[in-house]
Every structure is written in structure tokens, then in C-alpha cells.
Ligand SMILES: NC(=O)c1ccc[n+]([C@@H]2O[C@H](COP(=O)([O-])OP(=O)(O)OC[C@H]3O[C@@H](n4cnc5c(N)ncnc54)[C@H](O)[C@@H]3O)[C@@H](O)[C@H]2O)c1
């Protein structure tokens with residue numbers, strides 16, 4: 001299996017690639033190879049999305065040819081074999097995998113099947129539980145008379161590895177349960193590492209000259225399947241429990257079991273209960289849209305039939321129960337061709353290489369451009385023009401080229417070299433010492449002015465509807481706008497003769513420019529594009545200082561007194577206003593009627609939470625937007641960072657630095673129950 005695995009999966013002309021039997025065997029070999037890399041060696045070579053695509057192809061082909069399905073096919077077996085060096089543990093109740101749903105339609109189909117199997121009468125009391133699908137390592141914990149006696153990995157589902165000593169080092173796994181637990185209880189869950197500690201861990205590793213880990217899942221799995229518990233202890237592992245193996249019969253339902261686990265002192269994955277599949281779908285969609293608000297890696301939502309009796313009636317097929325299904329989020333990675341590498345001059349003069357891609361759908365968004373960060377990155381990753389590349393979208397970060405696929409090269413690919421002169425103004429570029437970034441330092445470089453304009457009119461900034469990147473460039477090239485202040489001098493007559501404009505659309509644009517004058521001062525401050533000043537920082541500054549005050553000059557020490565603003569940001573802001581050109585710009589904007597007043601704290605409206613400022617952190621039983629809506633409906637508001645002016649922090653599971661900050665500042669912290677009470 002040294003042959004490059006994924007070639008077969010992307011083979012265009014399948015009819016010529018041998019008989020179905022051969023193709024099946026080749027796919028199986030590939031899937032087996034990558035399963036071994038993933039489950040046994042904790043060192044995957046391809047992304048989950050790529051693996052899932054291979055697996056789906058195998059499944060599809062097998063379902064077309066059911067007679068060719070062999071019992072040793074990866075579709076028929078769970079995970080991997082136990083590692084040597086560990087004692088084997090035979091699971092009393094098998095630890096299974098989950099069937100996948102990739103769309104709401106899949107869930108509807110699954111619901112119909114469940115109802116059909118249960119029969120009409122039973123279906124009437126059908127309830128579902130939804131939980132986030134955590135990307136970590138499945139383990140089973142055995143408690144006898146309330147004492148932790150045995151911990152095991154899933155292994156191949158029937159036989160796992162004894163990792164008791166390693167699990168003892170995980171602080172969120174209690175050695176003793178509290179309250180009245182059953183004599184034998186086997187809670188099951190996922191050991192994982194949250195994103196923040198993962199990044200911190202990698203930072204420290206890199207500082208020590210060691211290689212960083214690719215993702216939290218690999219680090220968590222590698223840390224548990226580790227022969228030396230001392231190493232495990234040094235890893236920021238934690239656990240969420242989401243089920244019970246042996247001892248499950250003590251509970252009438254899944255949700256009852258979860259509530260009990262919580263009573264015993266175990267950390268339970270947040271969950272919510274639903275009466276209909278529509279409500280389940282709604283929740284799945286919300287989580288998909290808000291997956292980035294979850295402080296640990298999740299790749300979907302698990303939907304489970306709540307009643308234990310119903311679960312038993314439904315039973316299992318092959319390697320997964322019929323009573324549960326995983327709604328998978330769209331992968332945030334895709335594979336495509338790199339057509340070209342161009343360089344982009346940003347509004348701070350930073351010159352960054354950008355990938356021009358063959359359009360590819362990544363997590364529901366079509367991507368045509370992605371960042372390549374800087375010259376060193378391109379060199380280290382050896383990304384060449386013409387390469388097949390893997391593109392990733394992580395959080396709200398700009399898509400990036402994660403790596404090239406060198407196996408796909410045909411020799412026509414060309415390496416990239418950074419230009420020596422600014423592609424926009426022609427001045428020589430400089431690379432300040434110790435920096436990875438190449439810059440154009442020409443203050444009158446038009447690229448910077450144009451980038452400023454594009455940022456200024458964008459959605460999060462002044463939000464001028466109808467004035468997008470393309471049009472901004474056109475107006476700039478025609479000399480109709482020179483800087484952001486001149487946007488407000490535009491007249492409809494100037495627009496009408498332009499291609500794509502009529503009288504009506506010209507007036508519409510002028511109207512939306514007019515409207516943008518009413519944007520609050522923090523938006524304007526953000527729109528100016530001051531280095532390091534994002535939307536949140538702008539708001540913090542605008543709460544304290546007005547435009548006039550900033551124009552008069554606020555010393556950086558005074559800015560740094562604002563909670564949430566550090567010395568670097570404070571310096572950048574005071575530097576900005578120290579420049580005549582910048583002061584002049586703000587003055588001109590003020591003359592054009594833009595609001596330079598400080599924004600006062602939100603005036604109280606009616607409602608039990610009127611005037612109260614919330615920050616939401618951690619994972620709650622429902623997506624954050626649900627809670628935000630409730631807060632706003634009750635007259636409160638939600639901010640993204642904790643400061644002295646925050647009234648409450650609503651904290652779910654695995655709340656990180658925001659919770660710490662709230663505690664430090666003495667801000668009241670609410671859990672869901674306390675929040676509900678406050679609302680009523
Ligand atoms: N990159 C690779 O090379 C590679 C190789 C093999 C597998 N994989 C990845 O592994 C996954 C497939 O793994 P699988 O078949 O073991 O199962 P799965 O991850 O799809 O589903 C079952 C597992 O989900 C986990 N889980 C998380 N939250 C849960 C919850 N709330 N309730 C119940 N279970 C929960 C449990 O560990 C359980 O064992 C895919 O995401 C696949 O992409 C990747």
C-alpha cells in the first residue's frame with residue numbers, strides 16, 4: 001500500500017480502471033490504510049473530509065453491489081485494532097460507530113424509518129436528544145461501587161485497550177462518584193482537548209523547537225494511547241460523557257441517564273430534547289452555522305432516540321445503532337487546482353501571496369481565492385503554481401491553502417517567487433528585519449488607499465449597500481473617489497453614465513451612502529482601518545472617547561487603561577491620530593456629517609433584562625443565537641468580550657478565558673438554570 005492512496009478515489013475515468021471487484025478492493029485497501037494511520041497510529045495523512053469522501057465512495061459502490069460486500073470491508077467494522085503494549089479489554093456492551101446524515105433530508109428519512117420500525121403507537125411518544133459530536137477519542141469508564149476501576153478505548157468495538165492509568169491523570173474524570181450510583185456503571189464519552197489549550201500547547205512546543213500537532217483530535221488520541229502516563233498527565237485533556245454501556249438499564253431514557261451522570265459528578269456533553277424531527281433539524285442547522293462558537297472541535301450533531309425501550313426495540317445494524325445518527329457538518333476543507341499565485345497589497349502595505357483557485361465548494365461557500373500567508377509559508381509548504389492543493393476554512397478566518405498534493409504533479413508546476421517591487425505603485429518592497437511580511441512602505445501607494453476604501457464600505461464597517469469591491473475599484477480608477485471621505489461627495493449624475501448604472505440604481509447607491517452617515521461612532525472608528533483595531537476594540541474605544549477627544553490626542557497610556565486594550569493596540573491608535581493626514585481625514589468626515597460622538601451605553605428598553613449587558617461563553621444546551629435572541633427580547637444586549645461594563649456572563653460547558661476574566665473582574669456568572677430564573 002505504498003502507492004498513493006487517493007489517486008484511485010479521484011480517478012476520472014472509472015470505467016477503464018478495472019472490474020468492479022478490483023475497484024472495490026482498491027478502495028478498501030485505501031480506506032484500511034488511512035484507518036490505520038488514523039485509529040492506530042494517530043497520524044492521519046489526509047483530512048477527514050478526504051477520508052469521508054473515500055469512505056462514501058466505497059459505501060456507494062458496495063450498495064450497488066451488495067453481493068460483493070465482504071465481512072472484512074471497513075464498512076462492516078468499527079475503528080482499529082488495539083495497539084500492542086496495552087492490555088486488551090473486552091467490552092461487555094460493544095462500543096459502536098454512528099451512521100451519518102449529510103443533509104436535513106437524510107434526517108427526515110431516518111425519522112421515517114425509526115417511526116416505521118417503532119409502529120404508530122410507539123411513535124407518538126418518540127422524543128429525540130441532540131448533542132454536539134465531539135472530535136476526540138471514545139473511551140469507556142468503569143465504576144464499581146462508585147470507584148473508577150477500568151478505562152478503555154473503543155478499539156475495534158469489541159476489544160479495546162486498557163488505558164486506566166492514563167485516564168487517571170485526566171482531572172475531569174473523578175476517581176469516585178458521588179450520590180447513589182448503581183453498583184456497576186460504565187459511562188462512555190469522548191476525551192478531547194479544547195481549542196485554546198491546544199493552541200497554547202502547540203505554542204509551547206514550537207517555542208521548545210518541537211513539531212506542533214496537526215489537530216486537537218490527534219493530540220488527544222495520541223495522549224491517551226501512550227505507554228507512559230506521565231506524558232498523558234502533561235496534556236490538557238478533558239472529557240465529556242454522553243452515554244452508558246453497562247448499567248444503562250438503570251435508566252428509562254438517554255436524557256435520564258445523562259442527568260444522572262451529572263449528579264454523580266461527571267462532565268456531561270450539553271444536550272437538548274426535541275419532540276419533532278423538524279425541531280431537531282432546526283437545532284442541527286443552528287449548530288452548523290455556529291460551530292465556531294464552540295470552544296472545542298466538533299464535526300456534527302448526534303441525534304438519539306431518547307427512550308431506552310425504544311432504543312432496544314430498534315437495535316443495531318452492522319457497526320452502528322439504528323436509534324442514533326450523526327448529522328455531519330459540511331467539511332471545512334476541499335481539494336482543487338491552484339491556477340496562479342498573485343500578490344495582494346493590503347491597506348497596511350503588507351504584500352501577501354494569494355492563491356487563485358479553480359472554484360471549489362468548502363462548507364457551503366464557493367472559494368476562488370485563499371491566502372498563502374507569506375513568502376516563507378509558500379516556500380516551507382512547497383506550494384507551486386499548477387499544484388493540486390487542499391484548501392481549508394477555519395472559523396471566520398480567510399480560507400487558506402493548507403498544503404499541496406505533490407503526488408498529483410506532472411512536472412508542469414512552477415515555483416513562486418516574491419516580486420521585488422510593489423505591483424501597484426512600482427516602488428521597491430521591503431521586508432523589515434525579523435518579520436515574515438514584505439511591505440510597500442510608500443504612503444501614497446494607491447493600493448493602500450483602495451484597500452482602505454474597500455474596508456471602509458464593507459459589511460462590518462460602514463456597510464454601504466451596493467458599493468462592493470469591484471465598484472469601489474472602478475470608482476477609484478476613474479478618480480471619482482480618492483479616499484474614504486470623498487465617497488460622501490459622490491453624486492448620482494456622476495454614476496448614471498457608468499456601465500451597469502441607471503438613474504434608479506445610481507440614486508439607490510447615493511441613498512445607501514447617505515444612510516451610512518448614521519452609523520454609530522464605533523463603526524466609523526473600525527472602518528478607518530487603524531492597525532490592530534477590530535470591531536470589538538473599536539467599540540471599547542468608542543465607549544470611552546469621542547472623535548473630538550481622539551482628534552485632540554489621547555495618550556496611549558490612557559487608551560491602555562481601557563479594559564480589553566493592550567499596549568500594542570493603544571500605541572497603534574495613538575500613532576494613528578498623531579498623523580496630520582489621519583486627523584485631517586477624520587475632520588473631513590465629521591464635516592460631511594458623520595457622527596463623531598462617543599457611543600453611550602445602551603439606553604434601557606423595557607423587559608426584565610433591560611440595559612443589561614451579557615457575554616455568552618462556553619457551550620450551552622442550544623446554539624448561542626437562541627440565547628442571544630432571548631436576551632435581546634428581554635431588553636438586554638450581548639457583547640463579545642468581557643469588560644467591567646459587562647453585567648452577566650452566561651457560561652456553558654468548557655467556558656475558557658472569558659469565564660476566567662469575568663471571575664477576575666467580579667462579573668456575575670450565570671449557568672443556564674440561573675439564567676432561566678433571571679428571565680422569569
Ligand atoms: N483522516 C483520516 O485519515 C481518517 C481516517 C479514519 C477516520 N477518520 C475520521 O473518523 C470519523 C469516523 O469515525 P468513526 O466511524 O469511528 O465514527 P464517528 O466518529 O463518525 O462516530 C462515532 C463516534 O462518535 C463519537 N462521538 C462524539 N460525540 C458523540 C456523542 N455526543 N454521542 C455519541 N458519540 C459521539 C464517539 O467517539 C463515537 O465512537 C470520521 O470523521 C472520519 O473522517 C479520518
Ligand SMILES: [Zn+2]
Pocket residue numbers: 345422423424425426427440441442445446447
Ligand atoms: Zn505600493
